[in-house]
Amino acid sequence: MVGGIADLVRHGLLLKYVVASLFRVTWGFVLAVIFAIPIGLTIGWYRRAQMAFNPIIQILRPISPLAWIPIAILWFGVGDLAAIFLIFMGCFLPLLLTAINAVQSIPLVYINAGRNFGLRPAELVYRVLYPAVIPKLIVGLRITLGIAWLVVVAAEMIAVSSGLGFLIVDARNAGNRYDLVVAGMVLIGIIGLLLDVGIRSLERVKSFRWSYSED
Amino acid sequence: MPLMETLVKPVALKTKLCAERVDMVFHRDTKTTEVLNDINLEVSDGEFVCLLGPSGCGKSTLLSIMAGFLTPTSGHIRIDGEVVRGPDPRRIFVFQERGVFPWLTVEGNIGFGLFRLPRPEREQRIAYYVKMVGLQGFEKTYPPELSGGMKQRLEVARALAVNPDMLFLDEPFGALDSITRLIMRGELLRIWEAERKTIIFVTHDIDEAVQLADRVVVMSARPASVQQIVSIDIPHPRDISSPRYLELRDGIFKQIGLAHRV
Known part of the structure; x- marks a missing residue:
């Protein structure tokens, strides 16, 4: 194994593969954060939105992100975009649910206190809603980043030709290394x-x- | 008695708050709960009024309506002649100590409502109220590291800092130990005598009501209505073993249906 790592370093592949994997995880994860959190906070704030979206969320949730592989390749071809899409799909729903839940569990006293001090809606979001959801969001981000790292390996085994997932499959195919x-x-x-x-x-x-x- | 009468401070006669035929009915699923029934009440400017009743009788609901967090099913609340349509920074609601923002320091909490003031003035006011409630040395501390009594004082300071003309207190000392509670009552009276805010204070503790209030509004069981209003004609600081105190307290005990010898 140590010899294996040394081999990779010698061929300049170690850094290249690690960077390739991290690059995909970063994009997929960041895009999911950008979309899922504002949408989730909004859905969580409005009870009716939550009732409307809940069925579709519950149907999509049990689908493994890996089930999207054929569709990812169909839409984006073999390459970075397909892998990023898969990571995005793996992260989006867990983050969305975290954000919905985080808003719904804000104690009413904080919102009432914010309104009592004359905050306008935007100020209420920035000064009460946002700090109140942060701890739950951090837990969600942590779990989701773990998922992203799991998904990138699987995605790289199929959809691309670089990265740590590709390394594992390639090493086996090219002579059982x-x-x-x-x-x-x-x-x-x-x-x-x-x-x-x-x-x-x-x-x-x-x-x-x-x-x-x-x- | 005449001697006492002269000691009682003259009560301001201007009406501050007026509840007119307030009814409240909650609908949840198919269940209908009548919480308040025809509440009529007048509170004078600068007066300290306690709403007293057993747990779950609807007194907190009435307070939330007065503060504008809830809209009554019928009737309305007027403050300074205007119908209340929502919460307002001129009247601050003090929750149990859970109402302080745990993500802000002591300073941040006290300054929370002062965001429209220029910085020097804001800092000056924060420092003043930190001192008033005795939290010097804890300016940079976060609420989870404070004791229950300190959190409660912090919340009162946050409310006072915006210089409201009314305070609504919802069983503010309910979660405190009995010694801290006594101290907090003394503090609240001191602040009230210094700043002369109109205070409406919800409690289920008869002694607390008789120790603090100018008038005690005794609420009936649900659906709550005003059962009786008792004027407490004893000057502060009150001697809680004086015959008049005991007489008033026992009278309220009887009113509330718990009549017994203590």
């Missing part, structure tokens, strides 16, 4: 851990942390 397979797995594990540590650092920001220490 199981040392490289295991090296790829170890790299995936280590990077996944680092991503989690990175996003957990958000939890240490003091004004984000309140719910963790609240009794």
Whole structure:
């Protein structure tokens, strides 16, 4: 395995594959955050919107992101876009549900207090809604980033020809290089851990942390 | 008695708040709950009124209607002659200590309603109210690290900082231990005597009502109506073992249907 990693470094593939995987995860994840969180917060705020969208969300939710692989390839061809789309699909619903749930569990006293001090709607969103949902959103982001990292490996086995997922499949196909397979797995594990540590650092920001220490 | 009469401060006669034929009915699914029935009440400017009744009788609902968070099914609340149509920074509602924002420091909470003021004035006011409620040294502390009594004082400070002319307090000391509760009552009276806000205070504690209020509004069981209004004609600080205090308290006990010897 160590020899495998050394091989990869020698051929300049290690950095290339890691960057390729991280690039796809970043785009898929960030796009999902940009779309899912505002939509989820809006749906969560309006009871009727939640009632309207809930059936479709519940039907889409049990579909594995991997089931989208054929459609991803049909729409985007074999390449980065297909992988990014798959990661987006894997992240969107969990983030949407997190955001909906986060809004709905804001204690009414915070909203009433905000209104009482004469906040306009935009100010209420920025000064009460947003800080009140942050702790739940951080938990959701953390779980979802984990999902994104799982999905990228699977997507790269099929939809592209670079990245850590591709490395594993390619190593097996090109002559049963199981040392490289295991090296790829170890790299995936280590990077996944680092991503989690990175996003957990958000939890240490003091004004984000309140719910963790609240009794 | 005549001696006492002269000690009682003259009550301002201007009407601050007026409840006119307020009814409240909640509909949930197919169930209909009548909560308030024909509430009529006048509160004078600068007066301290306690709404007293057993848990679940609807007194908190009445307070929420007065504050504009709920719209009554019929009737209305007038404040300074205007019908209440929603919450207003001139009248601040103090929740139990849960109402402080946990994502803001003590300073941030007190300054929450002061966002339209220029910075120097805002900081000056924050410092003034931090001192008033005795939270010096905790300016940068977040609420989860404060005790229940401190959080409660913080919420009162946040309310006072915007200089409202009315305060609505919903069982504000209910979650505190009995010693802190006594201290907080004293603090509230001190602040009230200094700033002369009109205060409407909801409680289910008879002693608390008799210790604090100019008048105690005794509410009936649900659907709540005003059963009786008792004027507490004892000057502050009140001697809670004086015959007059005990007489008033026992009278309210009887009214509320809990009549017994203590």
